Amino acid sequence: MDFRQEAGAADRIGLLIVGVGGAVASTVAAGLEHIRQGSADRIGLPLAQFDNAGLVPYDHIEIAGWDLNPANLADAAAHHGVLPQSMLSSLNDRLAGVTPWAATINTNFCHNVDGSNRIKANSHLGSIEQIRQDIRGFSARTGIKRLVVVNLASVESWPEDTAAFATVERFEQALIDNHPSISPAMLYAYAAIREGIPYGNFTPSLGADIPALTALAKELGVPVAGKDGKTGQTLIKTVLAPAFRDRALHVDGWFSTNILGNNDGFALDHSGSLASKLQTKGSVLDDILGYKVEDHVCQIHYYRPRGDDKEAWDNIDISGFLGQRMQIKVNFLCKDSVLAAPLVIEIARCLDLARRRGAGGAQMQMGLFFKSPMTVDAVPPEHDFFRQQQNLVDWLQHDA
């Protein structure tokens, strides 16, 4: 079955991004526009080869979204400097046409972030209402009915009091009460799910990954996926660890440190949100290896000179036959947004496909894209990159 047709509104999807003015989102927008103009090949797009799986074509995706910074996407892309100016000039008119909608903010969750383009609501319900109006307005204006919301906003810290997240009822009461444990990411997730729109979370923020929202998504048949995009160091970790397991090489310790100089790094370095980030990285190794790596250290440091060019070092101490010790060191000079952007696009395409297949709740087959994959019924997540890849391929080829 091939869902692709003429690119009328019915064939297109709207990708609504929370944090649409950020480095990753503006790279998403620039990349999709290059594809539309025929000036990009498909390098870096992992699902480009699954033509017959029913995924929406790359050139049928429209971008919109919210951001605290009111700059249009042409200005945002130039500001972030992920792509050289020579790759942006031909896109200028199109990107300049996307201006972010006002966004919600709550400095309790995100200390280092600020911006003038704020939703003028002063209650949880007011914010949700505004978000839902933004979504409906987009749909009315463009005629596009198939929508996906993806969270790319700055990482939020995790609340300590989680009682309000236990059930849909408690969560909705907490919304009415303006409960302080409810973060902006949750408001967007709730709004999307209530609108029947799939929701993906590329950040370590909780977003939809609380019992109340996964239950609601399941009940309403809305697909949700997350959390925390698996781009650089954790990607490498989940590729190497299965090989150590299969070769029976014992991991004595794993020291990971990385430096990044973009806004994301600044936010992480200067706030409590580092904790949420590290939490999503932590158990990956143990789950793959089947034992606890006592000395697994993860560090993230803000280091300005690199800008968006993240760099990671991994030092792995392993023991082999007869307890003899060896070391492996990996140095990854990567580009954060360049690795992230195509995953965001694929997440949107998969969520849209899941929606059409009628699959509600957490999408376990999408674990490949995330550091901390959401699961259902307390199933432990699969972190092994190659098993995740197999899971997704199986799902794509099923019914395709």
Next chain:
Amino acid sequence: MDFRQEAGAADRIGLLIVGVGGAVASTVAAGLEHIRQGSADRIGLPLAQFDNAGLVPYDHIEIAGWDLNPANLADAAAHHGVLPQSMLSSLNDRLAGVTPWAATINTNFCHNVDGSNRIKANSHLGSIEQIRQDIRGFSARTGIKRLVVVNLASVESWPEDTAAFATVERFEQALIDNHPSISPAMLYAYAAIREGIPYGNFTPSLGADIPALTALAKELGVPVAGKDGKTGQTLIKTVLAPAFRDRALHVDGWFSTNILGNNDGFALDHSGSLASKLQTKGSVLDDILGYKVEDHVCQIHYYRPRGDDKEAWDNIDISGFLGQRMQIKVNFLCKDSVLAAPLVIEIARCLDLARRRGAGGAQMQMGLFFKSPMTVDAVPPEHDFFRQQQNLVDWLQHDA
């Protein structure tokens, strides 16, 4: 079905090693002895967890073999220095009990290698006869009927004239003619196959990987496997490349260099045999990625200070989304013999199992262990580490 019983001769296997006095072989012997004494855990033994697959238990393996150096294995292990002296003292009596049989030598294939412990035959057929007598003598002396031959001798260069390898008939005529294209490794392989004994080749030498010998093995129902053990840099390569493929990251170039200071490194650095070594490393990447990596450079350098502690550097240039370039660098401080020895043991166990299952000819499911896996009927080899792992596991669990 569980083949394990009381450890009578019927339950034991004999692992007959060509090059039994080398660094890898003496580590194999020391390791098996530690296991027998209960002073080793199973770290580094990849198939330790497949208890029910019918593989011979580790402590049921007896070592013997051929070497140009007449030193017993206690002296050999001390000389190579792979394991610290403190790990060898308790094994001394047992290792000293293994004295290598005289070995064949042909300096046309192996320039840098020499030794006094030579078979006194002056024809191909004479050498083969001596090898077969050594094998039968071992069996008669020990009562062990289940045998495996594994080649760990110094790497041989590849002959240019391969006409004699095309069929069993031509090969056997060439044996009679003392044809100069037939190398010592082939003599051992032929002798083993004619004795009905499985043959594994851990070196880049051709060994049984010629049409005449695979056909003969197939015809006689003798399993053969090879070639060139996948231990360090190629292991990492076949682990990372599948991830690049699955993430659609394009490999623009891959520069691999490594240094080693043991006999193997000396032989490689000072003779034409480097060519055979590099040949077995070459196509790995292209096969996994599905396109030709134009700039794939592999270097091996002899560098004395490290001894057996091989060290490898990989520099990988990749392009991601929108052609943006990134780099990954891997530095592996490994111990060559420590990585190799457990694979040799597992190869022996798998070949013995294959023999009992009646599978003759090249064992494709054993590709996991080799840089250049032998295949049948010109099937292209699978190099993807995780697919190889799956193939082996499927085979082990089948009928188990």
Next chain:
Amino acid sequence: MDFRQEAGAADRIGLLIVGVGGAVASTVAAGLEHIRQGSADRIGLPLAQFDNAGLVPYDHIEIAGWDLNPANLADAAAHHGVLPQSMLSSLNDRLAGVTPWAATINTNFCHNVDGSNRIKANSHLGSIEQIRQDIRGFSARTGIKRLVVVNLASVESWPEDTAAFATVERFEQALIDNHPSISPAMLYAYAAIREGIPYGNFTPSLGADIPALTALAKELGVPVAGKDGKTGQTLIKTVLAPAFRDRALHVDGWFSTNILGNNDGFALDHSGSLASKLQTKGSVLDDILGYKVEDHVCQIHYYRPRGDDKEAWDNIDISGFLGQRMQIKVNFLCKDSVLAAPLVIEIARCLDLARRRGAGGAQMQMGLFFKSPMTVDAVPPEHDFFRQQQNLVDWLQHDA
């Protein structure tokens, strides 16, 4: 002039170490003993070639000192595992003969450290009195008159209230008052200076590096030197930075991280003393380069698997001609105590020589040995390794 004679007590010096049971100190003791036995060459001893400078010969140095752990040095050396057991057995009797004297402790300065072997004084003056008695007892027992005290104890945090350090008078009043700003390292330094014994500080603790103690040392003609031994990452930094300066390569950023798994690492990781450590590392770059490196990041992490085998990574971002950017990465797999021990020995020899030359106060020519060299009259310290080396050589050759 050659001070060396028959090794009577008059020719020997006593090296009294605060923290004599630690990894560095026990390596010092083992090394000196190997030299005495003729089983060590002079690799790693930077001043071995300055035979005629009047430095005390290596085999004329006797070790004693204080430690919270009562274990003798044979047990301590075995426990720390810096040297393999095979290098300790021949030293056992001699090392077992050195049992630490009881040490002072003040958990306000050093949270993670504890031990049973404590001085039973409950006042600053009481502690000082005990220290001085220990020193005099050693001298009386051995007949050795030439003594040096070197601090190798766990790093202390720096006190906030420094008013008591301004003058000798205030400091001595504060001793009487048991002032909480006075740390154990200062008590040892004061005791040594009052005894007329040169004092060196290999740790980042303040020790003698306060105005009151440098003034007292100057006044009494007692040499003092410190602080924080320059062994690994800072050594490399002060070697490379002068080259960047001389080639006019601009340092845009310098990211330094290192892992260590010994007690020192544990103490640093779990207490506020990291601050003192990092403070002594901080200004090195700016002083050498002549401008402020905005993005100079130094990290130290406790990582158990390495034990005493410290490992450091430096990433240096530089700009060259026409603003073009480059990177240099240095990975140092070092052995902390092996690098430190010979410096401790040379510091003792230089302090003894300075004493004989009548030079009191801070010894600026010894800056080569320290991350944060003490200076006099607010002269900025020289950090350039090669200028430091020249300064020391000039001093050694002067009057020699």
Next chain:
Amino acid sequence: MDFRQEAGAADRIGLLIVGVGGAVASTVAAGLEHIRQGSADRIGLPLAQFDNAGLVPYDHIEIAGWDLNPANLADAAAHHGVLPQSMLSSLNDRLAGVTPWAATINTNFCHNVDGSNRIKANSHLGSIEQIRQDIRGFSARTGIKRLVVVNLASVESWPEDTAAFATVERFEQALIDNHPSISPAMLYAYAAIREGIPYGNFTPSLGADIPALTALAKELGVPVAGKDGKTGQTLIKTVLAPAFRDRALHVDGWFSTNILGNNDGFALDHSGSLASKLQTKGSVLDDILGYKVEDHVCQIHYYRPRGDDKEAWDNIDISGFLGQRMQIKVNFLCKDSVLAAPLVIEIARCLDLARRRGAGGAQMQMGLFFKSPMTVDAVPPEHDFFRQQQNLVDWLQHDA
């Protein structure tokens, strides 16, 4: 004394480059032009701070020269891609004004190099005559009398028969005889010296580094300097080795490998000229350390993906106190031409100053700039970077 005045022809110098269309030379030209336009700071120019030494100002240098490729420097700079196009556009008119003169070629010395812009002479003397006419023509046209010739042409192999180089007489007879041992670089060097023009050699080719030419230069009072610019890996080596010497850390082995993808790399990889390159790198370590490093391995590999972005790896095995072994690894991601260009400029300025100071023959104080510094009277060269720096600074400040 300050030589700087109004920038009349008398104040300017002509820098005549052999290989003016290459990557380094076009970066030199672009850089000087940026300085002239005020759009470059002095980062990367090591002698920028020696304002009063009498060196010609950077903006008083005019570029011309020879190249086998007839493209003007604007096209050459665009082709090599060392600098981004955005940094070249403002220079276009000026660079396009420099068109290379026809160059000599001799494929016996330089196999991989070719080009159409050839001198139409068919004898050594004919080539020399043409070169001298080019030089005089430049001077006549521009009015510039102070000239310097610098060799940046592709590396030449070294001739085996060196009898003709022993004296001026033999060399001049060999010129008449069209002796096959005389390479193009020697013809340029001879022509320059005979014209009384200082000659610098930034390549590993012999150039003026033969007895006949250094004697002639000495006799005629013409400064010469060389050879092989010290830019990347050897720079680092001569910075680190002095520190190992001063800390008495013994170098057990040093493994250096580097990859480069520009023309220089191609020429090296595919011809015998690698030998000359490696020869100039070889003795550096031994000379600094004072003993022979048995295991010093240097490798250069052509690896296309990097273009001009050379990358080097050094692995250094050192032994410290009590023979304990450590490792240091350095990874330099450098830009070959960006490191080389400012050195070429400084070499020209120093040679011009030496000429005005009346210093003929090999300029030992300029050793800082070269891997294989020329010396006089068989004095062994100084390789220690910091001693070289001191030598040059002393010379600059003398008489200044």
